[in-house]
Amino acid sequence: MCRGIEKSFGEGQARVRVLRGTDFDARAGEMTFLVGPSGCGKTTMISIIGAILSCDDGDIRVLGQDLRRLRNGRLADFRLDNFGFIFQQFNLLPALNAAENAAIPLVARGLSTRKAESIAREMLDKLGLDDQTQKIPAQLSGGQQQRVAIARALVHNPKIVICDEPTASLDAASGQRVMELLSEVAMDAERAVIVVTHDDRIFRFADRIAHMDDGAISRVERRKSDSLESSDSPEEPSS
Amino acid sequence: MYRTALRMLIGDKTKLLGLIFGVAFSTLLICQQVSIFAGLLGRASSVINDVRSADIWVMDPSVRTIDASYPMRDTELSRVRGVEGVAWAVPLFKSQVQVRTREGRLENAVMLGVDDASLIGVPNEFLLGRVEDLALPDAIAINPAGFRLLFPGAELDVGRELELNDRRARIVAILDAAPAFAANLTIYTRYSLATAYTNPGRNVLSFIIAKSADGYESNAVAENISARTGLKAVSSSAFRIESIMYIIENTGIPVSFGTVVILGAIIGVAIVGLTFNQFIMENLKQYAALKAIGVKNIRLLSMTLCQAGFVCVIGYGLGLGAVVIFFRSTSDVDALRGFYLLPEVAGGVAVLAILIVLLSTLLSMRRVLTVDPATVFRG
Ligand SMILES: Nc1ncnc2c1ncn2[C@@H]1O[C@H](COP(=O)(O)OP(=O)(O)OP(=O)(O)O)[C@@H](O)[C@H]1O
Ligand SMILES: [Mg+2]
Numbered sequence A: 001m002c003r004g005i006e007k008s009f010g011e012g013q014a015r016v017r018v019l020r021g022t023d024f025d026a027r028a029g030e031m032t033f034l035v036g037p038s039g040c041g042k043t044t045m046i047s048i049i050g051a052i053l054s055c056d057d058g059d060i061r062v063l064g065q066d067l068r069r070l071r072n073g074r075l076a077d078f079r080l081d082n083f084g085f086i087f088q089q090f091n092l093l094p095a096l097n098a099a100e101n102a103a104i105p106l107v108a109r110g111l112s113t114r115k116a117e118s119i120a121r122e123m124l125d126k127l128g129l130d131d132q133t134q135k136i137p138a139q140l141s142g143g144q145q146q147r148v149a150i151a152r153a154l155v156h157n158p159k160i161v162i163c164d165e166p167t168a169s170l171d172a173a174s175g176q177r178v179m180e181l182l183s184e185v186a187m188d189a190e191r192a193v194i195v196v197t198h199d200d201r202i203f204r205f206a207d208r209i210a211h212m213d214d215g216a217i218s219r220v221e222r223r224k225s226d227s228l229e230s231s232d233s234p235e236e237p238s239s
Numbered sequence B: 001m002y003r004t005a006l007r008m009l010i011g012d013k014t015k016l017l018g019l020i021f022g023v024a025f026s027t028l029l030i031c032q033q034v035s036i037f038a039g040l041l042g043r044a045s046s047v048i049n050d051v052r053s054a055d056i057w058v059m060d061p062s063v064r065t066i067d068a069s070y071p072m073r074d075t076e077l078s079r080v081r082g083v084e085g086v087a088w089a090v091p092l093f094k095s096q097v098q099v100r101t102r103e104g105r106l107e108n109a110v111m112l113g114v115d116d117a118s119l120i121g122v123p124n125e126f127l128l129g130r131v132e133d134l135a136l137p138d139a140i141a142i143n144p145a146g147f148r149l150l151f152p153g154a155e156l157d158v159g160r161e162l163e164l165n166d167r168r169a170r171i172v173a174i175l176d177a178a179p180a181f182a183a184n185l186t187i188y189t190r191y192s193l194a195t196a197y198t199n200p201g202r203n204v205l206s207f208i209i210a211k212s213a214d215g216y217e218s219n220a221v222a223e224n225i226s227a228r229t230g231l232k233a234v235s236s237s238a239f240r241i242e243s244i245m246y247i248i249e250n251t252g253i254p255v256s257f258g259t260v261v262i263l264g265a266i267i268g269v270a271i272v273g274l275t276f277n278q279f280i281m282e283n284l285k286q287y288a289a290l291k292a293i294g295v296k297n298i299r300l301l302s303m304t305l306c307q308a309g310f311v312c313v314i315g316y317g318l319g320l321g322a323v324v325i326f327f328r329s330t331s332d333v334d335a336l337r338g339f340y341l342l343p344e345v346a347g348g349v350a351v352l353a354i355l356i357v358l359l360s361t362l363l364s365m366r367r368v369l370t371v372d373p374a375t376v377f378r379g
Helices: A042-048 A072-084 A096-107 A113-126 A141-155 A172-186 A200-205 B002-009 B013-044 B046-050 B076-081 B131-135 B146-151 B191-197 B218-229 B236-250 B253-282 B284-293 B298-328 B343-370 B373-377
Strands: A003-007 A014-025 A032-037 A059-061 A083-086 A159-165 A192-197 A208-213 A216-222 B056-059 B086-101 B106-114 B126-128 B137-141 B161-164 B167-175 B183-188 B205-210 B231-237
Touching: A014 A141, A014 A216, A032 A042, A032 B191, A042 A059, A042 A083, A042 A192, A042 B076, A042 B373, A072 B086, A083 B161, A096 A113, A096 A141, A096 B002, A096 B106, A096 B284, A113 A141, A113 A216, A141 A159, A141 A172, A159 B056, A172 A192, A172 A200, A200 B167, A200 B231, A216 B131, B002 B126, B002 B298, B013 B046, B013 B183, B013 B298, B046 B236, B056 B218, B056 B236, B076 B205, B076 B218, B086 B183, B086 B191, B086 B218, B106 B146, B106 B191, B126 B298, B131 B137, B131 B146, B131 B167, B131 B183, B131 B298, B137 B146, B167 B183, B167 B191, B183 B191, B183 B231, B205 B218, B218 B231, B218 B236, B231 B236, B253 B284, B253 B298, B284 B298, B284 B343, B284 B373
Parallel strands: A032 A192, A032 A208, A083 A159, A159 A192, B106 B183, B137 B167
Antiparallel strands: A003 A014, A003 A059, A208 A216, B056 B205, B056 B231, B086 B106, B086 B161, B086 B205, B126 B167, B137 B183, B161 B167
16 A cells, blocks of 8 residues: 655756655455556556665555565565565576576575475466476576566565566567466465556456556556455455 | 575586686696795705704805805814804805716706715715715715706616816715705715815805704804804704795795786686676676565675685686696606695685685675666666
C-alpha cells in the first residue's frame, strides 16, 4: 500500500519530479498490472515498492512493514525474504546453469547448494524446464531464460513478485507462454504479483490494471470479472 | 554462496586462465629473480662460509668486502697471534689469477693460499684427492665447476697440469668449494705457492683468519685484536654480512634485480587487475541483479575474495612449481650453482601474490560495491 509517494531525480534546474503523490495498492492473491506511457514513472514506482529505491515523501507499507524505517542492510534482508524479481533482461548469471541460477535466493539465505538446487529443480519442473536444468543461459532461448528467471523469483516462496516488462524481450508466443506459466505457478492466495508492462496482448492475465500517467495513477480497472469484485473486502493489502 | 562464486569464475574459462597465468607469471618471475639474487649474495660470502674453522677475520682497515683485499705486512701475523684470547691465527692469501690450460683455454680464477703448515682454510669437501696432497710440489685443488670450465666435457680427475703466470701447477684434488662471486673457478693452494704464482710485491698478506680460544667470545677477541694491532678484525658472521652489504650498496645488482621484481609485480597487477575488471564489468548487471534480489555487499565482497583466493592459490602453486622445475633442471648448470629456492623467498612471494590479487580485485570490486541495484530495471 502506497500513499502520496513523491520521488524526484536530479538537483536544482535539472530536477525532475517523477512521482507526484502516487497511491498504489496490490493485494495478495491478485495479479496487478501497472501500465502507462513510457517515462511516466512505472519502473520508479515498482523500485520503490520493491525496496530497491527510497522515496522522498509519502507512506509505504509492505506486508505491514514501514519501508522508510528500514536501514540499508535490513532492506536487503527484507527483499531477500519477501520479494521475487523478474527483469526485462532476465539477468541470469552467464556461467551458472539453470538450476544454479534459480537456486541463488535460497543459497543467499544460507541453504546448502545441494538442497537449494534440488528445490530449484522442482520449481523449474513446474515451469516445464525439467530437461534444461543443466544448461547455461546462453544455451537457452529467451523464453526459457525468462522461465528460469521466474523460477529464481519464486524459489524462496516470496510474498510479493515484481516483474518489470517481463515479456518485452520476448516474441509474442514466448511472451504468452511466460505469462501463462507466471499466472499458473506464481498465483497463490498468499502472494501478490505486480507486473509493469506496455504489452496490451497480455492484459488479459491481469486481475486489476492500474493506469499511470505522468507520475500518478489515473484509474484502476478490474479485469477477470470475479465474485470478489463487488465486495472490496478488507483482505490484507500487500503493498 | 562460495560454490556459486567459484562456479561463476570457472564458467569463464578464458578469464580464469588469464587470471591464473597472471599470478603464476608474477610468482615465477619474482621467485626466480629473488632466488638468484639471494644466491649471488650468498656467493659474496661463500669463501667466508667455506673457512669454517676460523671465527675471526683480520684485515687492513680499509677493506670492506672479501672480494677486495689490501695487503698487510707479514709481521702483523705474529702480532695477532700475541693478542689475548686468540687460539690460533693463520695467513690467508686471496687474489684473482688467470689460468691457462695446455689446450690454451684461459679463465679467471679466485686463488686462495692457505697456511703451508696447517692447511687451515681449505674446505673439507674433497671429491677427489686429500687435503694432504696440497703439500706436494706445485699442488693446487680446484672446484668441480672450475674443472668443467677448464676442461669442458672431461670427467673429473686429478693429475692435469695448468699454467698460472707462466708457472706450472698440478691439480691434485677436486674440492667442492661454493662458487665465489668474482669467478666460477676457485683454486686452493699453499700460501707460499700462491704468492709465488701471483708474484706480487713484498706485502702479500690479504687476510689473517683466527680462532678465539675456549671461553672467549669471538666479537670480544676481534675488538681486542683491533685495539692491539690497529687492524680491522671482525667475526666471521659480521664479515659475511659486511661483504653482502657491500654488494647491495656498491653495485647495480640490487637495482637491476629490484627492477625485475617490481616489473613482475606490476605485470601481475596489470594482467590480474584488467582481467578481473573485465570479468566484473561483464557481470556488473548480474551483480546489480543479485543486489536487487537481496544479496548484501559484504556477501558479494566475500564471494569476490573467494574467487581471488582461488586464483591466488592455483596461480601461485603453478608459478612456484615452475620455479622448482627451473632450479631442478638447472641444478647441474655450474653458472647457476648455489642458486635455489629459499623457503623465505617462497613465503615472501606468497605474500606478494596475495597483495597483487587483493589489490587488483579490490580495485575492480569498487564498481560492484557502488553499483545501484535500481539499475537492473533500466534497459
Ligand atoms: N536514476 C535516474 N536519474 C534521473 N532520472 C531518472 C532516473 N530514473 C528514472 N528517471 C527519469 O524518471 C522518469 C520515469 O522513469 P521510469 O523508468 O520510472 O519510467 P517508465 O514508466 O518505467 O518508462 P518505460 O516505460 O520507458 O520503462 C523518466 O523521465 C526518467 O528519465
Ligand atoms: Mg520502465
